[in-house]
Amino acid sequence: MADTALVDALQVGAVGSVIAEAGPRPKDLTVRLGRASDLPAVVAVLIGQFSMALATVVATDETATPDGDLKVRYIFEPIAPGAPDQFVTLLVSVDPARPEVPSLTTSLPAANWHEREMQDLFGIVPVGHPDPRTLVLHDGWPRGIFPLRKAFDGARRVPVEPAEEFPHMVAEGEGVFEIPVGPIHAGIIEPGHFRFTSVGETVLHLDARLFYTHRGLEKRMEGLSPLDAFYVAERICGVCSVAHGLGYCEALEQIAGVDAPQRARLIRSIALELERLYNHVGDVGNVCAGAAFHYGTATGLRLKERLQQMNERIAGNRFLRGLVIPGGANLDLSDDLLSDLAATLRDTLSGLDDLMGRIEANPSVVDRLDDTGLLQHQAAIDLAVAGVAARASGVDRDARRDHPHGAFRDSRPPELHVVTATEGDAMARVTVRAEEVRESIRLVGELVRRLEPGPLRGAIGEPVPGGRIGISAIESPRGEAVHWLRTDAGGRVERYHLRSPSYHNWPAVALAAETAIVPDFPLVNKSFELCYSCTDR
Amino acid sequence: MLRIVMNALRTGVVTTRYPAEPSVPPVRFRGAPVLRPGSHLPPTAVCPAGALSERFDAGGRHVALDLARCVFCGRCAEDPWAGAITMGKDFELAARCRADMRIEVVAEDTAFVRAGPPRDPEAEAARASAEIHRVLGRSLHLRHLDAGSCNACDWELSALLNPVYDVRRLGIDFVASPRHADGVVVTGPVTRNLETAVRRTVEAVPDPRVVIAVGACAASGGIFGEGYASAGGVDRVLPVDVYIPGCPPRPEAIIFGILVAVGRLSARRPPRS
Ligand code: SF4
Numbered sequence: 001m002a003d004t005a006l007v008d009a010l011q012v013g014a015v016g017s018v019i020a021e022a023g024p025r026p027k028d029l030t031v032r033l034g035r036a037s038d039l040p041a042v043v044a045v046l047i048g049q050f051s052m053a054l055a056t057v058v059a060t061d062e063t064a065t066p067d068g069d070l071k072v073r074y075i076f077e078p079i080a081p082g083a084p085d086q087f088v089t090l091l092v093s094v095d096p097a098r099p100e101v102p103s104l105t106t107s108l109p110a111a112n113w114h115e116r117e118m119q120d121l122f123g124i125v126p127v128g129h130p131d132p133r134t135l136v137l138h139d140g141w142p143r144g145i146f147p148l149r150k151a152f153d154g155a156r157r158v159p160v161e162p163a164e165e166f167p168h169m170v171a172e173g174e175g176v177f178e179i180p181v182g183p184i185h186a187g188i189i190e191p192g193h194f195r196f197t198s199v200g201e202t203v204l205h206l207d208a209r210l211f212y213t214h215r216g217l218e219k220r221m222e223g224l225s226p227l228d229a230f231y232v233a234e235r236i237c238g239v240c241s242v243a244h245g246l247g248y249c250e251a252l253e254q255i256a257g258v259d260a261p262q263r264a265r266l267i268r269s270i271a272l273e274l275e276r277l278y279n280h281v282g283d284v285g286n287v288c289a290g291a292a293f294h295y296g297t298a299t300g301l302r303l304k305e306r307l308q309q310m311n312e313r314i315a316g317n318r319f320l321r322g323l324v325i326p327g328g329a330n331l332d333l334s335d336d337l338l339s340d341l342a343a344t345l346r347d348t349l350s351g352l353d354d355l356m357g358r359i360e361a362n363p364s365v366v367d368r369l370d371d372t373g374l375l376q377h378q379a380a381i382d383l384a385v386a387g388v389a390a391r392a393s394g395v396d397r398d399a400r401r402d403h404p405h406g407a408f409r410d411s412r413p414p415e416l417h418v419v420t421a422t423e424g425d426a427m428a429r430v431t432v433r434a435e436e437v438r439e440s441i442r443l444v445g446e447l448v449r450r451l452e453p454g455p456l457r458g459a460i461g462e463p464v465p466g467g468r469i470g471i472s473a474i475e476s477p478r479g480e481a482v483h484w485l486r487t488d489a490g491g492r493v494e495r496y497h498l499r500s501p502s503y504h505n506w507p508a509v510a511l512a513a514e515t516a517i518v519p520d521f522p523l524v525n526k527s528f529e530l531c532y533s534c535t536d537r
Numbered sequence: 538m539l540r541i542v543m544n545a546l547r548t549g550v551v552t553t554r555y556p557a558e559p560s561v562p563p564v565r566f567r568g569a570p571v572l573r574p575g576s577h578l579p580p581t582a583v584c585p586a587g588a589l590s591e592r593f594d595a596g597g598r599h600v601a602l603d604l605a606r607c608v609f610c611g612r613c614a615e616d617p618w619a620g621a622i623t624m625g626k627d628f629e630l631a632a633r634c635r636a637d638m639r640i641e642v643v644a645e646d647t648a649f650v651r652a653g654p655p656r657d658p659e660a661e662a663a664r665a666s667a668e669i670h671r672v673l674g675r676s677l678h679l680r681h682l683d684a685g686s687c688n689a690c691d692w693e694l695s696a697l698l699n700p701v702y703d704v705r706r707l708g709i710d711f712v713a714s715p716r717h718a719d720g721v722v723v724t725g726p727v728t729r730n731l732e733t734a735v736r737r738t739v740e741a742v743p744d745p746r747v748v749i750a751v752g753a754c755a756a757s758g759g760i761f762g763e764g765y766a767s768a769g770g771v772d773r774v775l776p777v778d779v780y781i782p783g784c785p786p787r788p789e790a791i792i793f794g795i796l797v798a799v800g801r802l803s804a805r806r807p808p809r810s
């Protein structure tokens with residue numbers, strides 16, 4: 001019903017044909033647009049009238065198929081409170097002889113990086129993009145070679161060409177300084193380049209250049225058996241190993257028509273919460289480092305270490321690798337482990353309460369965090385910001401509730417209290433994180449109580465069905481990650497795409513930094529706590 | 538303030554005594570796979586990381602495991618090969634050359650096992666600390682270099698500074714500038730976008746310097762391998778002194794590797810031009 005209203009409204013906005021069908025999942029909608037030039041008008045209807053946000057953009061090279069074209073899928077999700085678990089895909093065909101689509105970035109800022117990425121990797125030009133600089137491929141990559149086109153051999157090393165210096169976007173004027181930072185940083189952190197322009201201490205503009213850790217993982221997975229490619233997906237990002245492993249598995253299970261058994265779904269959700277816990281606890285500690293509160297840093301690190309040692313006892317790996325597996329869970333939770341876990345979580349809770357008490361009672365820390373690195377509510381919506389950063393700016397979104405996965409797919413899902421705040425500053429992000437730690441610990445208790453004896457794994461037979469698409473969204477510690485997987489005719493990976501929460505959140509860090517002073521940047525950055533590796537892939 | 542001090546006292550000492558005392562990993566820990574010679578060894582395609590290889594000669598089917606590539610996923614030790622390969626507990630796997638990380642057995646021959654030189658962790662650690670004293674007067678300062686890792690190895694390196702591992706007690710520390718460093722620890726397979734930064738940073742470290750490749754990606758390219766965006770391991774770009782296998786290596790495995798690396802200083806190559 002709602003779908004008919006939506007399709008009718010899209011038809012009004014479009015000049016060319018608008019053909020809708022269900023898919024990839026039965027509850028989703030895929031809309032083929034006869035003319036790519038209709039995109040801006042149709043997207044305006046989706047984000048305006050139907051309160052949708054951009055979930056991801058997936059380009060594919062189908063020149064070797066009967067279609068003989070490139071395709072771009074713009075995938076949206078409704079974000080109004082109580083919205084259903086649905087993805088709406090706008091599908092346009094692109095002529096390989098003239099690979100162009102109209103850019104959406106001016107009216108849909110969240111599309112910015114997606115469009116630049118497909119320009120780099122597929123050679124599909126977003127016409128009218130306000131900032132068409134390269135994104136993923138850095139200096140010295142030859143023009144006209146597009147690594148995600150099927151004709152390109154992913155194992156090929158392409159010679160580095162002489163290159164001009166990258167045109168950083170900077171502010172200019174009297175007394176304006178440029179401060180280049182990175183890609184190699186002073187601490188043990190991931191690489192990225194930050195170009196600040198400032199007047200005195202005040203940041204005027206921050207141009208963040210990422211994708212230094214681009215390893216070509218999506219290409220690497222193409223052509224593999226989907227069961228083998230899982231091990232790559234699980235390793236896209238260390239601290240999101242469970243989330244990304246699970247997102248890949250759920251997309252694959254949709255394609256294979258296999259459902260993980262109930263006990264496995266509970267174990268998966270427990271694993272997801274354990275991942276959230278060690279991340280959030282460590283992140284609260286790391287924010288203290290940015291505010292020079294070393295007792296807080298050491299406490300956070302100690303609590304995190306305790307949780308990671310627990311991970312190693314449960315999964316044999318401190319990042320919980322090896323627990324989730326296509327079809328279900330690879331390891332069971334014995335009673336011994338569960339009581340060990342209960343004790344660990346009790347200590348974590350009291351440790352965190354104590355740490356938060358110390359932070360809140362310490363004016364020199366609170367003063368650094370309050371009003372620092374503001375992210376406005378509307379900016380969070382425009383950029384489709386995810387996770388803690390979105391919730392701390394009053395966006396009530398959580399994929400555990402909005403796109404049920406793991407144990408939340410049960411007919412009687414566990415209760416989830418989604419934590420939000422309205423301030424949008426570093427303090428809000430820290431307090432939301434701390435509240436989420438408490439909620440996760442409660443949730444693990446509830447999930448454990450639901451455990452019933454039963455099988456751990458549904459068998460996924462090979463070859464898996466060909467020519468199918470799976471889509472999933474997982475609430476990782478950093479927010480919603482969207483996975484898109486398609487198999488080729490032989491049941492191998494034809495295309496896999498991950499849109500990590502950090503991918504949408506990095507531009508928000510740059511915005512928030514512009515409300516701060518240069519010395520506060522580490523604090524702002526740590527309050528967002530984003531990954532580079534799952535952004536860059 | 539008083540409360541903070543009281544709390545610190547209540548918490549007590551949480552620091553491990555490794556390597557003075559051994560670290561026993563938990564039951565489920567997946568360390569180096571143990572290949573049983575003379576057993577029904579799996580086809581090499583089982584390994585998603587390409588760590589298993591085979592060759593045939595008159596003696597039969599030789600199966601070799603490259604610990605530098607292994608991501609310790611445990612797949613080769615699952616049914617139906619559980620009897621042929623088991624996941625061992627050994628995590629002290631750091632080696633000075635790639636060949637030392639190759640373990641080869643013959644499917645039909647129980648007697649044939651070829652592996653790198655046997656390691657003696659205790660003697661290694663003792664020699665290493667003697668070396669730290671002799672060359673660097675107690676301290677080894679390292680610069681971390683992320684060459685495109687998934688961040689798991691990076692987080693384990695930062696864990697070395699937490700109150701539990703506290704590597705400063707061993708005279709090891711991480712510094713902000715390569716100019717202040719005696720060596721680098723590199724994580725990740727060296728991406729195309731970082732190759733220049735990696736070379737320049739290492740060149741900024743004064744000679745003699747040690748280069749330690751931490752984790753499967755740095756040691757061999759790992760599961761990511763070589764491709765348009767990845768060089769496939771640190772030694773494709775720079776000479777490496779010590780390789781530390783693991784995905785990621787647990788903190789004690791990294792401590793072990795760093796201590797092995799320091800022992801290397803007496804045998805350093807002459808300064809490079
Ligand atoms: S444990 Fe190592 S050798 Fe065995 S399958 Fe996994 S990566 Fe390959």
